[in-house]
Amino acid sequence: MHPYQNPALPIEDRVSDLLSRLTLAEKAGLMFHTMIAVNPDGTIADGNPMIPSASSLLRDKLINHVNILTFAPVPPERLAAxxxxxxxxxxxxxxxxxxxxxxxxxHGVIDNPAASAAAGGFSAWPEPIGLGATKDPSLVRGFADIVRQEYLATGIRVALHPMADLATEPRWARINGTLGSDADTVSALIREYVLGLQGDALGPDSVAAMVKHFPGAGPQKDGEDAHFAYGREQVYPGGMWDYHLKPFEAAFEAGAAQVMPYYGMPVDTEHEEVGFGFNAGVIEGLLRQRYGFDGVICTDWGLVSDAVIMGTDMPARAWGVEHLDRHARVLRILEAGADQLGGEHCPELIIDLVADGRLPESRVDVSARRILRDKFRLGLFDDRRFVDPAAAARIAGQPAFRSAGLTAQRDSIVVLTDRPVLAAVPGSGIAAPVLPLAEGISVYLDGVDPVIAAGYAKVVDDPASADVAIVRRAAPYDPRGVGFEAFFHAGRLEWTDEELAPVLELTATLPTVVDVWLDRPAVLTPFAGRAAALTGSFGSSDEALLDVLFGRAPSRGTLPFELPSSMAAVEASREDVPNDSADPLFPYGHGLPLS
Known part of the structure; x- marks a missing residue:
């Protein structure tokens, strides 16, 4: 037995022993964290043209940090296998x-390959912005602990979340992954999120939290996203740079093990105008020195190499250093203070840099030590290396976890309006709020599963035969490109006249409840005075929504961001300032309680 194989020794001694034995190629392999595909039957996927083969990654490139991609649902026991x-x-x-x-x-109801996967065999919860709508730290702690248990059972040991970014720019496509716009509220939730994943200290029963995207990716210029060259700029017209750091400070206090900087490049700040992954002032200056963070820093995916993703040509997100070749980009990232390159699988570049004398092997050792330390702390060298597929089937998606997720979906729903409507009490001549709906009434549906709704009401095909209509819509956006880019909902927050017409026609015919999936804020002005009731949801199933609408569950959610009254108000607001639009239709925190 070598010292690094002895679990009785202190972790730092084990790390030092193993590090002294590794070849440069093995150390370089540690410093890449890339995608790997999983077949639905749990076998190794080696034939996907977008993803390198597992054999090549593990055997040839000596890479041993992989981000799983599932192109179809994979049952937990097969994921464990x-x-x-x-x-x-x-x-x-x-x-x-x-x-x-x-x-x-x-763990979400919604499947968006650009940001998250649907729950599949895991428990299903609201999207992170829905957790933000609950504003309940204990709920978020419980959620993260269940994620920990389900991940641990299937062998997932690093969560590429939570997002500590703030939803200060309403048009930004990734608001759905945030916990809201208010830094103090988000900080309280982030703290519990990290503690739920990791516990009080990272150990064999933990899932390491990789908190992203430092130093806060919310203030994207005009709301465009930094995955793409047209969205690479982050701006601070309100001077709120420090405000966006608050949730990260909470994550550090909770002991977050790992951090991911974003793609964006700061404009008109004291920092160099290069992407955060290349930015020594941000990584070494802020993260390492100001905050004393000595954990693993992994870049966001694809800063070095051009790629084709979902049929879309994706140039490397080397914003501000596009002129550098791949070797120079890697060197710049390491000199900035990062440890791992996300989404890349080219350790030969580090080997070349050392051989050419451009990168001292001692610098490689610094990152390799941090990376190995987390592997040892997670117990991967000991009894946590393998998992039990039968236990994964029993633990992941168990009834108690699914019930907790459904409760959270209900708790996240926000009732925005509930207008007195004469027809709300049929035949009485009395106007009353339409919610809660009476069970057994006749309902006309648009965007709601009639099979599920049949458990609450009589579903009819003709609005003229209905007491109430229930409509679900997603927030509007401008379609962008094809392939990977199509998953980014950006641009306008208003519906077109053509999109509005069928819903407004219903509201003119009978009392209509309109629910909008708010993956971003939407301009709900056309609905606010016409819908009998208006709700906002954040990744909730039809069952969760109907439970609230029919009074089987209370309405507890409040808005995690303000809802603007117009696009003109959004365009006049400042990207880095929370809840900054003039005369919002609904302010931050709005929500009508129903019991």
Whole structure:
């Protein structure tokens, strides 16, 4: 037994021993964190043209940090079996360094490959912005603890979340992944999120939180996203740079193990105008020195190499340093203070840099030590290397977890208006609020599953035969491009006349309840005075919504951001200032309680 294999020794001693034995190639392999595909049956996927083969990553490139991509639902027990298969491969390579498996969020009702996966066999919860609508730290702590248990059972040991970004720019496409616009509220939720994943200290029963996107990706110029060259600029016209750091400070206080900087480049600040992953002033100056963060820093995906993603040509997000070649980009990232390159699988570039004398191997050792430390703390070298597929089937998606997720979906729904309507009490001649709806009434549906609704009311096909209509719509946006870019809902927050017409026609015919999935703020002005009731949801199933509408569950949610009254008000607001539009239709925190 080598010292690094002895669980009785202190972790730092084990790290030092293993580090002294590794080849440069093994150290370089540690410093890449890339995508890997999983077949629905739990076998290793080696034939996907977008994703390198597992054999190539693990055996040839000696990479052992992988972000799982599932192109179809994978049952938890099969995900666990897949995890064991790749660990078996890794055990026979070099010094047998175990694989660390990571995942983007995968506990939502909504499936968006650009940000998160639908729950599948895991418990289903509202999107993060829905957790923000609850404003309940204990609920978020419970959510994160259930995520921890389900991830741990299937072998996922790094959560590529939470997002500590603030939803200060209403047009930004990634608001759905945030916890809201108010820094103090988000800070309280982020703290519990990290503690729920990791516990009081990172250990064998933890899932490491990779908090993103430092130093706060919310203030995107004109709301465009930094995945794309047209959205690379982050701006601070309100001078609120420090405001966006508050949730990260809460994450650090909670002991967050890892951090991911964003793609964006700061404009007109004291910092160099280069992407945050290349930015020494932000990573080394702020993160390492000001905050004393000595955990793993992993860049966002694809800062070095051009790629094709979902049929879309994606140039490397090397904003501000596009002129550099791949070797120079890697060197710039490491000199800035990062440890891992996300979404890349080119350790040969680090080997070249060392061989050419441009990068001292001692700098590689600094990052390799941090990375190995987390593997040891997570117990991957010991009894946490393999998982039990039968236990994964029993733990993930168990009834208690699903029930907790459904309760959170209900708690996140916000009742925005509930107008007195004469027809709300049929035949009485009395006007009353339409909510809660009476069970057994006749309902006309648009965007709601009639099979689910049949458990609450009589579903009819003709609005003329209905007492009430229930309509669900997603917030509007400008379609952008194809492939990967199409998943980013950006641009306008208003519906077109053509999009509004069928809903407004219903509101003129009978009392209509309109629910809007608010993955971003939307301009609800056309509905506010016409819908009998107006609700906002944040990744809730039809069942969760109907439970609230029919009074089976109380309405507790309040808005996690303000809802503007017009696009003109949005365009006049400042990207870095929370809830900054003039005369909002509904202010931050608005919500009508129903019991």
């Amino acid at each position: 897949w995890h064991n298969r790749i660990q078996e491969i890794a055990a026979g390579v070099g010094h047998g360094i175990p694989v660390t498996v990571s995942s983007d969020p995968r």
